[in-house]
Amino acid sequence: DADVTQTPRNRITKTGKRIMLECSQTKGHDRMYWYRQDPGLGLRLIYYSFDVKDINKGEISDGYSVSRQAQAKFSLSLESAIPNQTALYFCATSDSGRRHEQFFGPGTRLTVL
């Protein structure tokens, strides 16, 4: 089984809808991250969390919110989706003891019409 899983893997929605993307990990890591990937732009950090009570904004947090329900679960929400949020979204985890290395989930492809 994969160490970092994301659901759904693909989602098509309409402008204005609320969307939640979920991430779960079995690696026992304390740190979790959400990124978005756009063609030609690499990966950009949306939010990150160092433990259940710690949430931090990343480079591009506007229009997004997150929830860290447990050490193993980190959800990303789009309260009112807009077309320019169409992208590939990745969850990642890391261990504070090996803080430099992150492990990525398979991604969620989100299309907002």
Place this chain on the structure above:
Amino acid sequence: GNSVTQMEGPVTLSEEAFLTINCTYTATGYPSLFWYVQYPGEGLQLLLKATKADDKGSNKGFEATYRKETTSFHLEKGSVQVSDSAVYFCALSADSGAGSYQLTFGKGTKLSVIP
């Protein structure tokens, strides 16, 4: 702030050709450097890393040396295979404050290897 610049693609090579993907960085302090690979339809996987100057990271025939004097971390492979076709990302990790280490990625270089 921290930044990573890598050569733009796409790069198309014939099987067994030599590969170089250039990567340079700007960072405060002493970052760790990484190459991640993304195969079609998959997430990113760590390919190799180097945590201090002059370190050489290597994996699956790929190598990169941390060059502090030129702020570079170029990826090389002597003989590419069709299975190496993927997008390659250079990244750095540096302290953003209070022990908060975050990855900063380059924009990615798409490699296609043809038989």
